[in-house]
Amino acid sequence: MSQSLEIDLLRSFVAIAETGVLGQAAARIGRTQSALSMQMQRLEAVVEQPLLHRTGRGVTLTAAGERLLVRARELLRKHDETLAELRGEQLSGVLRFSCPDDYAVVFLPYLLRGFASLHPRVQLEVMCAPTPRLRELLTRHAIDLALVSVPGDASGAGIIRHEALVWVAQRGGAAASLDPLPLALGAPDALDHQLPRRALEAAGRAYRLAYASSSLSGLIGMARSGQAVIVLTRTAVPDDLEILSSSHGLPDLPNVGVTLAFDRDEPTALTSAFAAHVRKFLPAARPSR
Template sequence: MGLSLDIDLLRSFVMVAQTRALSRAAAHIGRTQSALSMQMQRLEQVLDQPLLQRTGRGVLLTPQGERLLVHAQRILRCHDEALADLTGKGLSGTIRFGCPDDYAAVFLPHLLRGFAREHPQVLVEVICAPTPRLLEQIEGHAVDLALISLADADATDVIRREPLVWVGCSGTDAAAFEPLPLALSHLDTLDHVAARQSLDSVGRAYRVAYASSSLAGLTALVRSGQAIAVLTQTAVPADLQIVPASAGLPPLPAVGISLRFDREQPSSLVAAFALHIRQQLPAL
């Protein structure tokens, strides 16, 4: 009998590749870390090739692991599509999902890939906008559900909490400028309000050098070294840095991430996507 690739092993491998940490992957698939580690060893034995490189900060894919990931994702997609089609158990339809720019960049790839594996016939249309605009779209039934940020004190049904942080460009000292140049979202967004309130509370002079809902625009100005931005900690790009407390900027609050629906009783399709988000988002 020839070699074969077990679907469960491939599914576990893809989760490890996505999370880059055995502990997070184990939490996602409901296994212990030691059981998941044994699965990965078994897969490496089947292929007689190293797939993962353990590091102090998690795991990296070897070149062989990167090649397997491409095949594994295609195999799982075909497997799940066939199962959904032949059993009639897969959901189908379209979901209109609202999400702020920073969460879309960090969380959305993982959330959509995972949901697509379970429900390959579902189409998720994504609308990116700041929380105040998303709430307006929820009210107008332009989206079915939205992932939103709320001030921590006002947040109910919180799925995850994220600290807001000051963000600057490595090797520059924009935090020392007077007045402090800021790159912020629109006036009614949490980062804008939190930045101004915290600076006002300590009497620090500032000016808003750039205001936009575009995450790309904000980070571009920070990369130029001409301004400081406020982002959720998870959304800080790898080439930018969190401004240290030693720079003298006042602390910022945390925000709560929650879901809002356009109706009290969402459809089974929307409810399934919401449940998927609730289960996956805390571990990302």
């Protein structure tokens, strides 16, 4: 007897993949954990292979599960858009979206242009701030969702993309050779401030904080002046600045993960549609400069 991928099963599967916890997934879709487990058994029977690893800390995806997740998100998006079109519905309203400055410079034009072409009646309001400030805004429900940074090895964070942190300075400048190393870093509670300092301290490299600001333009200005070394995501480095390597006596920096955070457990249809758009296109996004 032929079997098919039911939309309800795929929606439950995506909820599990995004939360990593059966209880949270069940709450999101309005089912009990036992009902959700039975759905996953049915789905695994349809595809004839395991999709989930169940551990004491939650649920992770098998290799087959990872492949299905990509297809499931695409199928759900097309299903929901088709149903809305047939019903004569079209997304509209105001969406409040935020992200750090360096993500805005690189990814925003790519993401917003694509979403506007799909949903021309949606008004997007964009605010830029470091990740700690964005989480405060989400807690106050001042924004609907935000693109935020998390440690690159964070489990269960729903990481969409990884970004390399790099040391950056004036091309051919001498700042990297100074002792102590002059640094210009972002907000003190942000990862791009904390991770470089930890790396330098672990390597025994002396440094001094010459400038601290959440302003991307201010940090880039310090680098261009030759007065300090800064830290950026690799994709956000301007062409006139130099990415420093280990030959400059600087330790390697870890990656950060890029993920979405929401102001509520059950996002609106508009917020969910934009989140689905980001998850689909951000992994393949190229710098806009």
